[in-house]
Amino acid sequence: MKISSGTIRLIIPAASLVLLLAAVFYMQPRAMSYNGLNLLFNLAVPIALATIAQMLIMSVNDLDLSMGTFVSFCACVAATLLQTSPALGILILLGAIATYAVIGVVIHLRELPSIVVTLGMSFVWGGLAVLILPSPGGTAPAFARWIMTAKPPLVPMAIVASILIAAVTHTIVMRSSFGVLMRGVGGNDRSVERAGWSVIGIRAGTYALAGLFAVLAGIALVGLTTSADANIALRYTLLSIAGVILGGGEFVGGKVSPIGAVIGALTLTLAGSFLSFMRISPDWQIGAQGAILIVVLALRLALNRLEKREKSQ
């Protein structure tokens, strides 16, 4: 049977996740339990959601550098206003999603580099987060807390949530008509335009969808940590980009994989735990995490080159 290039793309991230998991289990067999797995992957859920949001932006050849501050902002709103006056909280979050759509339109109409616009927006979101929650605190809304601490039978919540996120986004991005148009804009926006579609509309929709997933990431994060802080998710900007790339996505060309992105987010979270189990001091952990990333990406480049060589023969 012929394996499609999309499947080949998924092999490396899946294999690295399995390898890391095996190494963790080898070093700490007690992690191989319901509670162990839940603890290992708990923090992966908001990261996976943020990674999906970043992946949506990347599927139309853009990059969102405000992801971290935006998720922080959403977490702050969720820990304060969504808790105290739900109607206002929901309104603010909806407004944030609408703002994302507007950003998409502005980037398209003015032909601005998305990196510059989102970098600017990152300061806006950061400032708003501080205004809403000047010092760390707040309380998680009951529903978020309930979802994130639920204990489904057999499989821990973190795994169920990851699979659910992967399945839903796979349907949206890879199977639905909108997903096809969105990836079409990333692949060749001129041909989408020539076929009579509104590229502005597609881009606005994509950004809004990304905003929605980022909002969900913020709420999920608060559900886990029970309180928020304006700088709670700053790492998410780079983590989400790394997750997309690790999961087989590419910066340009509309080549993305939602399943891969979720796997990438899981791998990144696991890499942190793995290094702790290795007793590598936290000073070195970030560097070691980077090294893991480089190894996986080098593997993928090698595989791509191999594939290309085979094709040209």
Next chain:
Amino acid sequence: MSETLNRQEVVAARGVRVTFGAVKALDGADLVIHAGECVGLVGHNGAGKSTIVNVINGGLSPHEGSLRYSGNDVRGISAARANGVRCVFQELSLCPNLTVGENARIMHAELKGWNWRGRALALVETQLQDIFPGHAIDCDSTVDDLSIAERQMVEIAISFAGISAPPKLVILDEPTSSLDAGLAAQLMAYIRKFVSAGGSVLLISHILGEILSTSNRIVVMKDGRVVADRAASEFNNRSLVEAMGNVVREQELSRKAVAKSGAPVLSMPARRGHGHGQAKALPFEAYRGEMIGLAGLGGHGQTQALLDLYLARNSNWFPTKKRDIAFVAGDRSLNGTFPLWSILKNLSIASLDQLSSKRMIDGDREDALGEGWKKRIEIRTPDMGNRILSLSGGNQQKVLFARALATTAEIVLMDDPMRGVDIGTKQEVYEILRSEAANGRTFIWYSTEMDEIRLCDRVYVFREGAIVAELVGEEISEKSVLSASFAQGEAA
């Protein structure tokens, strides 16, 4: 009134004028396509073929003139599509990251609702089978995984496919450029079938055999106008080439006979083209003091040949100490000017090593160089310190020429540098080139304009990536260049 005609007009463009700045791309062109006919459209570079195609498919709004689809005066891409106009572009316009079926979804907005994937797949598969019986394309694969020929086949099939109604007019711009002879013949046969069933096709091709054998009517364009519009049976290879050329304006030029002396300063072995029915490819050679033209239709490998010649002398990684080859870019904004720099800096960038001592730029010498060239080629500016963008396009181009000529390079490569430059400037630059060539410099000049090709001592004609003809001295004429750039072979 068009309704009263027995044959319905699918598209009627009349008196269309389109100008890009000073360039008149279309100068009152008429193109009417009736139902049930295949119209062949031929013409040399810049004749306005692509522009009129863009007007008809709604991508470009004409500045003057009328445009009607089946009698309705509507504008825009969606309107054109709603009136059954489809277009297969010369460059690939599929999304490479999507599967064949998904691409069909993008091209056909009607493919919505439940199970559109299955229907899209069935649609493309039957259409492919109709046009290219016996093809081996897996419609589940992404376009990236297909070969160039397969991509072209898929694009053609998607365009011909109809969901609720078959398309009324399909525009095919060089549809066979990467198909082999067998596939091209299948396509031509399908076009004839499609036309006899009442559809219409606008066919653009550089293979005259295809045009002559497939079209009912042939429209010849030149300089943005339609110069001939007759039944295909009234043309043959020779008369078609003659119609494309300009027989009236024959310019007298005193071309000095350059003796090929000594070893060639630059050479390249014969390169294999990518087309079918390829004639024998010729090697490339350039001698000292020659002006060599690279002719042929645009995008047939001339720019690639120039780049290869350049890279053969210059390493990609380490700049060589003594640069003996200079390059004048054709696309000013893309790879020519530094838009934020002054005129002087733009001019001196290529000769900084001559202008500097101890790795520091000598400002006085730089100024002197700038003043010298400003006088010599008459750059119209009060101050060489002004921004480059303050100059007109033609003057910017002069600065780029000066940049190359100010170096010590013996060989100058030019990638169609006169695009969109006014005639006065052109004459001035030609004069400079002539005198520089007389001083022993070699110029290799890719040009899409016949007047410039005629200035050259020797001309190589490119077709499908290979050199197919070499013309020397008196042989260089519009007619000979045209007949070499269009394949004569009775394809299909």
